[in-house]
Amino acid sequence: MTKASHIGRLWSVTEVATYLGVSIKTLYQWKWRGEGPPVRKIGRHLRYEPDALYAWLTSDAV
Known part of the structure; x- marks a missing residue:
């Protein structure tokens, strides 16, 4: 099994911003x-x- 096969889906900036309750701009900063x-x-x-x-x-x- 390769490492990539068990990492799973990566999250987008929008998903992380929503999850953390911060703005997308904050993540970029x-x-x-x-x-x-x-x-x-x-x-x-x-x-x-x-x-x-x-x-x-x-x-x-x-």
């Missing part, structure tokens, strides 16, 4: 500042791995 949850840039789109988002939420970084 966090990325630009190097803050916020871990994010991947795929083409021109930001994508979030749900497990990494949950880990960030439960860490002391929040």
Whole structure:
């Protein structure tokens, strides 16, 4: 089994903004500042791995 086969679907900026209760602009600002949850840039789109988002939420970084 490859790693990619068990990652699951990545979340969009809209989904993460809704989940966290913040604006999309805030997520882009966090990325630009190097803050916020871990994010991947795929083409021109930001994508979030749900497990990494949950880990960030439960860490002391929040």
